[in-house]
Amino acid sequence: MKIDEIYNEYDKMFVSNKMPFIKCKTCGRNYYYPRTVCPFCGGSNIEIVSASGTGEIYSCTEFNHGFYGIIKFQEGFGAYMDIDGNSVSTGRKIRIKFKEIKGKVLPYASVD
Amino acid sequence: MIRGFAEAVYKNYDGSVYDLMTEALEKALEMASLERKDIDGFMTTFLPGVFDGNIYMHFFPDQLCGYLGITPKYIDSLEYGGPSVLSALWRAERLIKEGLAENILLLFGGKGSDVRKRKQTVDSFEKLYPEVTNTPYRHLINLYNNMNPVSDYALAAERHKKIYGSTDSQRAELIVKQRKNANRSGYSMFTGDLSVDDVLKSSIISSPLHLLEIVYPVDGFHAFIVSGKAGKLRGIKILNYGEAHQSLLPPEVDDITITPAIESSKNFRNEISKCDFYELYDSFSITVMLQLENTGIVPAGQSGKFIEKNSISVDGDLPLNTGGGSINRGQPAYMSGSVLLYEALLQMNEMASGNQVKSPGKVFINGIGGWSRNHSVSLILGD
Numbered sequence: 001m002k003i004d005e006i007y008n009e010y011d012k013m014f015v016s017n018k019m020p021f022i023k024c025k026t027c028g029r030n031y032y033y034p035r036t037v038c039p040f041c042g043g044s045n046i047e048i049v050s051a052s053g054t055g056e057i058y059s060c061t062e063f064n065h066g067f068y069g070i071i072k073f074q075e076g077f078g079a080y081m082d083i084d085g086n087s088v089s090t091g092r093k094i095r096i097k098f099k100e101i102k103g104k105v106l107p108y109a110s111v112d
Numbered sequence: 113m114i115r116g117f118a119e120a121v122y123k124n125y126d127g128s129v130y131d132l133m134t135e136a137l138e139k140a141l142e143m144a145s146l147e148r149k150d151i152d153g154f155m156t157t158f159l160p161g162v163f164d165g166n167i168y169m170h171f172f173p174d175q176l177c178g179y180l181g182i183t184p185k186y187i188d189s190l191e192y193g194g195p196s197v198l199s200a201l202w203r204a205e206r207l208i209k210e211g212l213a214e215n216i217l218l219l220f221g222g223k224g225s226d227v228r229k230r231k232q233t234v235d236s237f238e239k240l241y242p243e244v245t246n247t248p249y250r251h252l253i254n255l256y257n258n259m260n261p262v263s264d265y266a267l268a269a270e271r272h273k274k275i276y277g278s279t280d281s282q283r284a285e286l287i288v289k290q291r292k293n294a295n296r297s298g299y300s301m302f303t304g305d306l307s308v309d310d311v312l313k314s315s316i317i318s319s320p321l322h323l324l325e326i327v328y329p330v331d332g333f334h335a336f337i338v339s340g341k342a343g344k345l346r347g348i349k350i351l352n353y354g355e356a357h358q359s360l361l362p363p364e365v366d367d368i369t370i371t372p373a374i375e376s377s378k379n380f381r382n383e384i385s386k387c388d389f390y391e392l393y394d395s396f397s398i399t400v401m402l403q404l405e406n407t408g409i410v411p412a413g414q415s416g417k418f419i420e421k422n423s424i425s426v427d428g429d430l431p432l433n434t435g436g437g438s439i440n441r442g443q444p445a446y447m448s449g450s451v452l453l454y455e456a457l458l459q460m461n462e463m464a465s466g467n468q469v470k471s472p473g474k475v476f477i478n479g480i481g482g483w484s485r486n487h488s489v490s491l492i493l494g495d
Contacts, residue, residue, distance in 0.1 A: 007250065033249050033361055059274070059368065061266035063318040066257045070267055070363045078363030082257050090274045101255040102242070108256075 001046060006034040009048050014105040019051040019096045021077045030077040051075050053096035057083060057109065060090055071109050085111025113347045114201075115215070115339035116144025117457050121332030121444055123301060124225050129164050130179060133219055133333045137180060140335035144343055146215060151337070153207060153216030154184040155200040157191060160237040160246070161230075162222025162445040167241060176219065186213045192357070194393055195479025195489035196220065197334070197449040202353050202491065204338035218336040222445030224329030233329070234446045235260040235483040249361075259318070261395065261483035262326060264362060266318035268485070269398040272369050273320060275413070280320055282416030283397035284311035287325055287439065289424045290394065294436025296425065297467040301330065301442045325397040325439075332444030334454055346461050351474065352380035352492040362484050372488035373406035373478055381408045383492055387476040389431035389459060389469045391452040394439045395480070400432075403478050407490060426469045434459060434469060449479045449489075456493055 006022070013020040021032050026043025037044045052074050060069030060083055067083040071094060083094065094109035118139030125132055141147060158172045169175060173187045186207055190196035197220045204216040227234055236259045238246040247253060258264070272278050288308055294300035306324070314323040342348075356375035362368045377384060384407055392403045401415035409430070410418040424432035435441060435455040438448035456475045458464045474494035481487035 003248075010252075031364060033252060033364070035248075039360055039364065058363070059267040059271040061263050061270060061318045061320075062316070063259070063263050063266065064257055068257045068263055070368070072363075080253055080256060080258070080361075080363055090270055101251075104251050104255060106251065106255060 019053045032079045082108040113342040115343040116140040116337040125331035136333035136335040144337045153186040153213035155188045157196045159234040161227040192487040193481035194447040194449045195481045198489040216338045221333030223331040228329045265396045266321045278416035284308040294440035297435045300436040300440040302440045327443040330442030334450035351494045355489045376488040377407040377490040387474045391477045393480045394437040
């Protein structure tokens with residue numbers, strides 16, 4: 001797989017409101033930030049999968065009139081993203097939604 | 113050994129970055145009793161925006177040497193932010209030992225004000241250039257509401273609160289104690305009375321971090337001349353050294369309160385406790401706390417309580433960031449490594465006047481670099 005293929009697939013999935021991640025078929029770990037080899041084991045037998053879109057806030061910060069943080073997903077991978085909702089705090093459960101930022105559709109976390 | 117060291121640091125320097133670096137170089141040459149022609153090695157670093165606003169400069173070290181009139185046999189540029197200068201010192205010592213150079217100039221800094229005035233950091237500077245992406249992760253990071261490294265260290269502070277129960281007051285206590293060191297030193301940029309309340313009442317920039325817990329980017333250069341001979345100075349050298357780098361992003365690690373400082377310091381933990389004073393990277397209050405824990409000076413999660421109970425002044429239980437740290441001295445070009453090294457050299461050469469550590473035998477220095485804390489350099493200086 002080439003890096004641009006990963007980004008193209010991610011962008012397609014974002015547009016259809018699906019949360020992608022990469023599954024390493026060698027070590028079984030999951031990750032989100034695109035690399036053509038697994039950052040945990042170096043294996044290149046990877047596939048792009050759609051996540052459940054649920055997880056929890058690992059840590060968050062209120063910044064520039066909004067929340068931003070690290071989300072740990074049910075499938076075990078983590079990602080940075082904006083967080084929305086009435087009572088944002090570390091440990092809260094979230095569900096993924098999508099929004100357009102500067103012409104790109106991207107996921108964000110919404111507190112249930 | 114270090115034969116000359118100097119700083120040229122200003123809150124706002126009106127002139128060009130080239131004048132600023134010249135000032136630092138000339139002062140260091142004077143201390144070392146050397147001339148430009150004697151410098152045969154050169155090490156530096158580049159960060160976006162701090163060289164008169166340029167996002168990039170090609171053949172950067174060569175351009176600086178050409179401008180400064182230095183003809184080195186050895187050129188290097190180390191690209192991991194704050195602690196790069198500490199690694200440069202170690203590499204320079206080894207090059208000299210190998211006979212590859214005699215007098216190596218480490219020149220680190222730039223103008224932080226150019227970036228600061230545009231309301232960015234070196235790590236978010238690309239936001240000013242929509243056509244530029246500075247990471248392999250493209251829009252997956254930089255389109256969100258963040259301004260690294262501030263927002264990322266805020267996440268570390270928040271996580272530390274959550275798992276260890278550390279408090280905003282404990283972090284503020286560190287800031288107050290570093291200010292006391294700054295007041296006593298007499299050579300700090302930011303001075304005056306400061307209370308825990310003052311810190312907690314300063315605006316929250318990225319929760320839970322307050323304005324006064326965040327280092328202030330300034331303009332400045334430090335020049336260190338590493339040589340086989342110490343000249344007029346004490347002949348100190350690196351006694352223990354470790355550097356560690358990690359490639360995972362913070363969302364990909366299990367615990368963001370763990371930095372590579374665990375790894376960079378692991379081979380000489382017993383020696384760290386025997387040092388007479390400590391200079392720990394202080395980009396933020398939480399940075400110091402993580403290093404206290406990660407280098408084994410205090411147990412994991414206990415840094416807040418430790419700071420509340422102990423004195424960090426030059427005659428205290430654990431003399432720490434003795435000149436007030438870069439939180440009070442300013443952070444030249446978004447890198448505090450040179451500030452730590454400069455203070456360590458002042459103390460070790462007993463040039464810190466009223467703020468002098470008594471009989472300083474050894475100092476432990478730790479630097480953390482990269483917006484995501486991916487780099488750590490640990491070292492002990494002594495005879």
